[in-house]
Amino acid sequence: MAKLALGVVLAGAVFASAATQQVAARQATGAERCRVSNTSSHPAAKRPSFNFGNARIAVDLPEGARFAAVPDGSARGGWAVIQKDGLIRTKLGWFTIRGTPRVTGRRVDGTGRQLRSDVGPLSYSSSGPFYPSLLYFPSFGCWRVTAAAGGAHLSAIVNVTR
Incomplete structure (x- = not known):
């Protein structure tokens, strides 16, 4: 026994x-x-600075749709910053034909809190109008970032890493 x-x-x-x-x-x-979205050189006509999207809504993603995060205050650069509160912050510019984009996101390879976004007012650069935004990822991993504006929709899979 x-x-x-x-x-x-x-x-x-x-x-x-x-x-x-x-x-x-x-x-x-x-x-x-993480099967990230493929970027292209010109998804939005006459807007080469936006590498993912379509003629109605587009965004400028980092190469390989990978946000490599560095600690806040780090001398080495990265596409994202790990804030002291643990959130991973990045800046993105959005192009839309009509309206301010509403940006949301959720983790696709795990569970947890949703992405937080702050989209600024319509701004202008030498290449034309855009909406600046700050995205706050609560964790590293594979994320689906979705934007909608004026009836147009866009969804991208991105990888947030160290």
Whole structure:
């Protein structure tokens, strides 16, 4: 009877260890499995600074749709900053034919809080009008960022990493 109980305990421990290793492997390779959106050179006519979207709504994403975050105050640059409160902040410019974009986001490779966004007023640069925005990711990982304005919609998969 004692041998049977010991066998059951050992089998349970082996199963739990294997399950833990599978979860750890999924988390470790999650960044590699994030199928990010492909950017292009000119999704919006006459607006080459916007590399993802269409003629009605577009955004300027980093190369490979990867936001490499660095600590706030770091001398080395990155597309995003890890704030002291733990949020990962980045700046993006949006092009829309009509209206201020409403930007939302959620994690696609895990659970957690939603993305927070602050979209500024219509601004102008030498390449034309755009809407500046700050996006606040609550965690690293694979994210779907969605924007809508004036009946146009856009969704991008991005990877937020260190």
